[in-house]
Amino acid sequence: MTGRVTRLRLNFLDSLMARLARLQKTVREHGLDALLITHLPNIYYLVGYSGSNGILVVPAQGKPHFFTDFRYKSQVKSEVAGAKISIVERDRQLLDAIVDKQLFSDFDAVGFEETLIKYSTYDFLRKKFRHLKLVPKREMVESMTMIKTDDEIEMIKKAAEIGDKVFNKAIEVIKPGVTELDVAAEICYWTKKLGADGDAFEVIVVSGERSALPHGRATSKKIKKGELVTLDFGCVYRGFNSDMTRTVAVGKIPTELQKIYEIVRVAQQRAVERVKPGMNGREIDSTARDYITLHGYGSKFGHGTGHGLGIEVHEIPIISQRGERFILEPNMVFTVEPGIYVEGLGGVRIEDDVVVRPEGHEVLNKSPKELLVL
Template sequence: MNRLDKLRDALDQIGADALITESEVNRRYLSGFTGSTGWVIVTQKDAYLVTDFRYIDQAKEQCPLFTVVNNERKAVEAIANVLKEAGVKRLAFEGSLSFSTYSTWKEAFEGVELMPTSGFMEKLRMYKDASEVEIIKQAVKIADDAFQHILGYIKPGVSEADVALELEFFMRKQGATGVGFDIIAASGPRGALPHGRASDKIIKAGEMITLDFGAQFQGYNSDITRTVSVGEPSAKMKEIYEIVLKAQIAGVEVLRPGISGKEADAVTRDIISAAGYGEAYGHSAGHGLGMDVHELPNLSTVSPFILEPGMVVTMEPGIYLSGIGGVRIEDDVLITADGHEVLTQSTKELLILPV
């Protein structure tokens, strides 16, 4: 079943005639359109892309299943005309819509009931088809290759910012269109910052550095974290590394259809808590991965989701000790019919780089 048919089935379930989305991610997911401006409208019979003159030729090329409508600088009127011609009476929209836009639409779309949705498209995007999986695998490979490359670059005297820049430069040379998020490169005591973006701090011998980064490739993302030591680490850092590694491996091993995000999170949390570091593990075990770096399903203490084939998730437990440092290890994992496939291939054993 293609994406439009999946969407139409979902619209049937909520009693809507059509969906409208302006989200760049959801617009691209449904239509393939990569332009910066446009509205996708999908009804039970037709699909439309409303955009302006800058993108008409591009849209016709990228969206063969869509009727492309030139809004002629009057987007609201153009959308209203599409809805009228398609006979739409109940229009689903995403809950992120601004109140100003909602008010304008309510007045302009005569005879149309506006139906807010929450997580509607995100739930559809949880399930990756074969083409999406292949693109994600390419994004993961770029990140894996970047990790191997950066090991020869990291040394005392280099700044975190330089490491991040080198990672991005390498990934772009390998075909990435960008990074999925601001690269995290946190060394020494800064490793205690779970989202410690790369700074001007200079890396020192004996410090560990946590690298969290991902490649963006053809609209999809990878997300990998590895922590390495620059020279011999302290006994405490070695200790927490082994604990996180044990938790991360156990967390990956339980990923399969039928397990809940809450159960998967608990596997990692129980190991870290039993070692006495439960309070130093304050984030969730993982999250869905795809066109957004963080998407559904989440793996957390309150996750309501049951894992199913086609989902791609991360597994990333960590321990963070204020003033000392931190460790996080993260893989990207595809849920398969009979278990899982670990997409990330970079070693997770503690690497001690020469100084």
């Protein structure tokens, strides 16, 4: 056992080092002296830290510097690799420590995560480091995480496998009289019981007319006969997320809902089948959207077809009409999840996690997509 654990840890360290080296190359190419990283999932990706308070400074050359507080003092010893660590004293802000250590004094240009930084952090930097050129940057870490390593895909695959098992447990309890919250609780319970670290996001269970809410929360509403129930949930496995949606019927459902289900099922299947290197996010979206539009429900599909998946539940590539700039490459992982939502009647969404492979794609979820009547 020890041998295997040591080997896993060494693999992990190797991948952290490789990630840092890649990022530092990008930092140099952008003409920056350093990149300030405040977005916690990106810090996790680069140095392995999974806590809730931290800042990482990645210089163009040399070791990165990681700052956190007393609560994580022992955790970082076993978790963080490849960076200098500073535990910031009580009553001091992490940013104060950057000033204390004069980390930026020799720098001219420091990049920051434009869409993710807090205004207060930006304002602090602007006032304390007047000599610095603060350069807004987007997707510097994200464009690295977008192409997964085989190890990372294994973790998403494991998370998706757990998701399939959780789905089987959830459908066992769905019957008339059971509430949406009952089903959501079952999903959360089995997610942890079956080996995940936790839920990827707040579980969605919506039934009857409420199934027309794409992101509705579970409520105390009781599930009735003749209704559709949509379950949308994800599992986290070693920091990587899965995300799946299935819509099931409780008894016989109205003809229009049967028809809608079939349209979504075929649209989803067609979009998945087109996934291969060289396609772009917009083309995958159009495949599902055109089919749904052809059948008269285009205006009832008001969201994108999918999103990248990894250390975050929503990341790049974007699979929507705005996704033209994302040309699919092997080892990208994203969801394919078209839906139709008719107010006052109900809705259907079907979602799988898909890996781009050199010859095409691999679908990670194995749960059936034909209408399941409970």
